Amino acid sequence: METLGVKDIYGNIAAHNGALNAYLQVVPEERLKPGAGPLSGVCLGVKDNIAVAGLQLTCGSKLLETYVAPYTATVVERLVAAGATVTGKLNLDEFAMGSATTYSAYGDTKNPWDEERTPGGSSGGSAAAVAAKMCDIALGSDTGGSVRQPASYCGIYGYKPTYGTLSRYGLTAFASSLDQIGILARRPGHIRELMQVAAGRDGRDATSIEAPSFDAQAFDPAKMRIGVIAEYEKNMGPAVRPAYDRCIETLKKAGATIVPLSFPEYDTVISVYQVIATAEASANLARFDGIRYTARAEGCSFRETTAASRGRWFGAEVKRRILLGTWVLSRAYYDSYYLRAAKVRTVILNRWKEFFGKVDMVLTPATAGTAFKRAEQPDTFALYLEDLFTIPANLTGMPAIAFPAGTHDRLPVGLQLTADLSRDGLLLDAAAWLEKNVMGFATIERGCRHDAI
Amino acid sequence: MTKPSDDIRAVYELAALTGEKDELTAMEGHFERMFKHLADLSRVPVERVEPYFTLPLRELPLAKDAPAPSGVEAAIRGTFTQEAEGFLVVQRVVNRGGDACVEGEEE
Numbered sequence: 001m002e003t004l005g006v007k008d009i010y011g012n013i014a015a016h017n018g019a020l021n022a023y024l025q026v027v028p029e030e031r032l033k034p035g036a037g038p039l040s041g042v043c044l045g046v047k048d049n050i051a052v053a054g055l056q057l058t059c060g061s062k063l064l065e066t067y068v069a070p071y072t073a074t075v076v077e078r079l080v081a082a083g084a085t086v087t088g089k090l091n092l093d094e095f096a097m098g099s100a101t102t103y104s105a106y107g108d109t110k111n112p113w114d115e116e117r118t119p120g121g122s123s124g125g126s127a128a129a130v131a132a133k134m135c136d137i138a139l140g141s142d143t144g145g146s147v148r149q150p151a152s153y154c155g156i157y158g159y160k161p162t163y164g165t166l167s168r169y170g171l172t173a174f175a176s177s178l179d180q181i182g183i184l185a186r187r188p189g190h191i192r193e194l195m196q197v198a199a200g201r202d203g204r205d206a207t208s209i210e211a212p213s214f215d216a217q218a219f220d221p222a223k224m225r226i227g228v229i230a231e232y233e234k235n236m237g238p239a240v241r242p243a244y245d246r247c248i249e250t251l252k253k254a255g256a257t258i259v260p261l262s263f264p265e266y267d268t269v270i271s272v273y274q275v276i277a278t279a280e281a282s283a284n285l286a287r288f289d290g291i292r293y294t295a296r297a298e299g300c301s302f303r304e305t306t307a308a309s310r311g312r313w314f315g316a317e318v319k320r321r322i323l324l325g326t327w328v329l330s331r332a333y334y335d336s337y338y339l340r341a342a343k344v345r346t347v348i349l350n351r352w353k354e355f356f357g358k359v360d361m362v363l364t365p366a367t368a369g370t371a372f373k374r375a376e377q378p379d380t381f382a383l384y385l386e387d388l389f390t391i392p393a394n395l396t397g398m399p400a401i402a403f404p405a406g407t408h409d410r411l412p413v414g415l416q417l418t419a420d421l422s423r424d425g426l427l428l429d430a431a432a433w434l435e436k437n438v439m440g441f442a443t444i445e446r447g448c449r450h451d452a453i
Numbered sequence: 454m455t456k457p458s459d460d461i462r463a464v465y466e467l468a469a470l471t472g473e474k475d476e477l478t479a480m481e482g483h484f485e486r487m488f489k490h491l492a493d494l495s496r497v498p499v500e501r502v503e504p505y506f507t508l509p510l511r512e513l514p515l516a517k518d519a520p521a522p523s524g525v526e527a528a529i530r531g532t533f534t535q536e537a538e539g540f541l542v543v544q545r546v547v548n549r550g551g552d553a554c555v556e557g558e559e560e
Contacts, residue, residue, distance in 0.1 A: 265497055267493065268493055268496065271494050272494065274487070307471045310471070311471030311472055319472065319476075320480065322470065323484070325468075326467050327464050336495075341494055342504030344494055344497045344499060346502050346505040381486055
């Protein structure tokens with residue numbers, strides 16, 4: 001992997017992190033331990049909900065302000081063993097719940113293309129750091145699009161592997177049946193190199209799976225059937241449409257067959273996600289009880305201490321999600337919401353399996369538009385709709401990659417390819433072909449307003 | 454400003470959360486809107502459909518559940534400074550002053 005080098009990366013951190021607030025903790029340059037192996041020289045940024053022993057693990061929450069991880073996530077362990085060096089911990093929405101990195105207790109992260117705009121979220125710190133060359137590559141987590149949406153807003157690649165391909169050991173759980181560690185990079189080839197080292201079974205995560213092959217294969221678009229979804233085409237904004245049409249045109253010219261598909265349940269994905277993700281979050285976040293970990297409010301009993309600690313230090317969005325999850329799991333609501341959402345999830349999985357009987361990959365926008373201004377952030381409810389295009393890959397476990405496909409008004413536009421379970425290699429082959437034939441990071445970089453980048 | 458309903462208070466209690474009255478009222482408005490939106494789940498026919506709680510085992514070759522020693526236990530034990538009668542002693546919240554409960558008091 002071609003790397004920028006420690007000097008340049010730390011120079012960029014010194015120059016830009018003050019303005020962008022991408023890193024929450026930077027490992028001092030003199031404390032870096034250069035590693036040996038295939039990833040030697042790679043500077044790795046890690047989202048601050050993934051454990052690295054000895055470094056903070058705040059999850060963007062005041063509740064964990066002083067918490068230091070006692071162990072290292074399997075993915076990080078494998079990358080470091082292959083020679084990568086961790087440069088620090090990256091900002092995120094609190095407990096990865098958000099789409100703009102404005103719900104972090106440690107301040108907003110800004111988009112390197114335009115600091116008035118959001119980098120997306122929840123892996124906004126990871127996306128901004130990669131786009132602004134403050135690391136070579138970054139880890140994020142993707143529960144409903146939290147790697148792919150910020151990658152799209154920052155003009156880089158964001159990849160969510162097939163569920164189980166990367167071990168979740170060491171990732172702070174949000175919604176365990178949806179969570180996957182993902183990778184943000186300036187080049188798809190970098191993602192491949194990381195996956196060759198990090199993917200595969202892990203005895204510490206029983207949902208981890210045998211890794212598919214990540215060796216590069218020749219990609220021939222003429223042999224590809226690419227699905228496009230009619231309902232999504234109606235919902236993409238005018239900023240995305242030209243890039244989407246251009247990408248389809250390029251694929252067609254190269255011989256690909258474009259296959260129209262219909263996804264009648266497309267507008268229920270937000271509801272299914274909201275019910276399932278919040279239900280799982282309400283259980284997962286029960287561990288933050290004011291007794292273990294850090295911040296503890298005063299109380300005369302366990303229950304009082306717990307409620308006071310959580311009430312005081314959880315942010316509003318985390319509370320909203322815990323409350324909704326608790327509500328839909330309560331006896332009166334379980335059947336009509338939680339159980340029903342789990343059944344609709346099966347319908348969605350079957351629909352996407354049916355797609356992959358007809359096509360090799362599905363092309364969609366990654367987001368409906370370009371990065372919005374932080375001062376004009378949509379209300380909480382509208383923000384949930386940001387994930388319309390990305391959620392299906394989480395509900396089905398399928399792999400997906402967001403890639404830069406153009407610019408609109410000097411801001412990056414991202415599209416997304418989704419493939420069938422364990423066909424991750426195909427996605428990376430396609431992304432590498434698109435990098436040469438549609439657009440890559442280097443092309444977008446020239447439009448960047450951050451002159452020094 | 455309307456009074457938060459008993460429902461929202463009950464859910465706060467179930468979720469082990471506290472919040473000011475204004476927060477509870479705002480949450481009530483949010484959930485009213487949220488539940489209206491969630492009603493679209495009933496549009497999809499789900500008769501004879503099995504719920505999907507986690508990826509079906511047949512889809513992917515799952516790892517065997519064989520945990521390897523992580524060193525976590527030793528790291529955690531290292532954070533305790535006292536041991537009494539074979540138990541690790543957890544440091545209590547102290548010096549809260551005023552009418553607060555005294556050290557070691559439990560419900």
